Every structure is written in C-alpha cells, then in structure tokens.
Amino acid sequence: MNVRAIFIDMDGTLLKASNSISSRNKEAIYKLVNQGVKVFLATGRHYDITVPYHKEIGLQTPIICLNGAAIHDAETGSIIRMKTVRLNEERFHNLTAERPCNVIIHTANGIYYKETNREIDYWAKVGQIPPVYIGDLRQAKYQDVLKYSVRTGGPCPELSSLFKKEAEVIDWNDGFELVAPNVSKWFAIKSLLTEFRMSPSEVVAIGDGPNDIEMLRHAGTGVAMGNASEKVKSSANFVTGHHENDGLAEFIERNLLKSSKSYAI
Incomplete structure (x- = not known):
C-alpha cells in the first residue's frame, strides 16, 4: 500500500x-x-x-x-x-447552569471560559495568548463559535443528548463537546x-x-x-x-x- x-x-x-x-x-x-x-x-x-x-x-x-x-x-x-455551530444560546446556558460544570467556548477569535483552572492556565501559557473572557458567559459577546466544551467531571449523556438536534455531540469521560452537525x-x-x-x-x-x-x-x-x-x-x-x-x-x-x-x- x-x-x-x-x-x-x-x-x-x-x-x-x-x-x-x-x-x-x-x-x-x-x-x-x-x-x-x-x-x-x-x-x-x-x-x-x-x-x-x-x-x-x-x-x-x-x-x-x-x-x-x-x-x-x-x-x-x-x-x-x-464550520460554525449555532445553538439556542439561552437554552444552552440555562441547561449548563443547572449543573456544576465549566463551559469553554472556542471561537474564531479566541477562547471564552466560564471559569479558569490549572489546565486552562497551562493552555494560556503554551499558546502565549490569554483567554478573551472569563466569567458569566451569558454576559460575554462572542460570535463564530467553532466548538462548545462542557466539562462536568464525569460522563453526562443525559445532558449532551439534549443538543443532538442542533449539533454534533462528542461524549467524553469528563463531559462533552459540541460542533456543527456532521x-x-x-x-x-x-x-x-x-x-x-x-x-x-x-x-x-x-x-x-x-x-x-x-x-x-x-x-x-x-x-x-x-x-x-x-x-x-x-x-x-x-x-x-x-x-x-x-x-x-x-x-x-x-x-x-x-x-x-x-x-x-
């Protein structure tokens, strides 16, 4: 071959x-x-x-x-x-706010975080570019979202399945990710x-x-x-x-x- x-x-x-x-x-x-x-x-x-x-x-x-x-x-x-992904933002933030988790939004212009941690601090050091925003993501102004990452600390298929009509869902052992369909x-x-x-x-x-x-x-x-x-x-x-x-x-x-x-x- x-x-x-x-x-x-x-x-x-x-x-x-x-x-x-x-x-x-x-x-x-x-x-x-x-x-x-x-x-x-x-x-x-x-x-x-x-x-x-x-x-x-x-x-x-x-x-x-x-x-x-x-x-x-x-x-x-x-x-x-x-390829950008489009969710019902109000629904997404309401659903993720009901559970203890971190939410990371990757956009064409940088990364937005609900909260930081040691891993995220390391990413900023490696990339030599600080996050665009850290805090309540409902207050953040972002566009051209490429990926949503929801870190729950464990598998969360009951939550990730709620987004399958809007996005491609990738389930992980510590949460899930959402990208555009297909x-x-x-x-x-x-x-x-x-x-x-x-x-x-x-x-x-x-x-x-x-x-x-x-x-x-x-x-x-x-x-x-x-x-x-x-x-x-x-x-x-x-x-x-x-x-x-x-x-x-x-x-x-x-x-x-x-x-x-x-x-x-």
Missing part, C-alpha cells in the same frame, strides 16, 4: 501525559517526512495550543483543529476553512485530500479518543492507540502501543518506514 499522508491526533497519541513529544515520536515523524509522506496534526485543541507543537516538529502542512471545525494555514495561522476530523480531512489530490486509501489516521472514530473508520488505515477505549479500538484496522510507550512511533517504525521490515497494510 502506498501511504502518502498520515493524520495524527495529539492528546493521548502524539503527546505524553506531560504534554511533551518524545524524541522517538519526533524521530519517526522526521523519517516519514523525509520519505515524502505528508504529516498532519488533527486535534480537538484550539489553534493557539496546537501550533507550538506543530512548529516543534517542523511541519509545514495545514492544521486541523477543534475536531475538524477549523483548518489553519501552516505559515500564517489564518483559518482557511471553518463536522468531524474526517470532515476536515476529506477537504484536504481533495486539495492534495489524494484518496482515502492512501491515508493513515491514528488516534485514541471518541473524536477520532470517524477518521479511523474512513481512512485507508485506521490505527487506535493502546490507551484508547474498546469502542475506539473496534473502529480501527490496527491497535498500537500506549501513548506513554511511544505507540505512535511503534506503528510508524513497524509499518511505514521503508528502511524497516513492515507488515502488509
């Missing part, structure tokens, strides 16, 4: 829990790029907290952010494609495949989360991390090692590098 591109998730895939990229993962990516394979990042993160890692690896490809709701130009950072990482990948004149059969996608399922199912080769849930693993063609044990590099070394003995894929 001729692999021309690989789309890599970040948290739980490229990154360790420490938010760092291992030297082994970097080396595997460098070798792929030198072989002529295009390497893309496809993440649920906002651009500002993605681009430092994109630069660290030295990638020059467009960046898929916010679960596919935005694609950013590698050189300028400008949004080259985006938006996913695969939605964004398809547009890039058209631009680069590639077919899905020439693509590898690798990830660990529920927001990776669509790209794992539809890419020519879908790879789930060892730390992924069984639902994610069942959506993939391959399961590689844990992200703390460089499962990304393990798959690349075994299957994609021309200088290595490879399995047939």
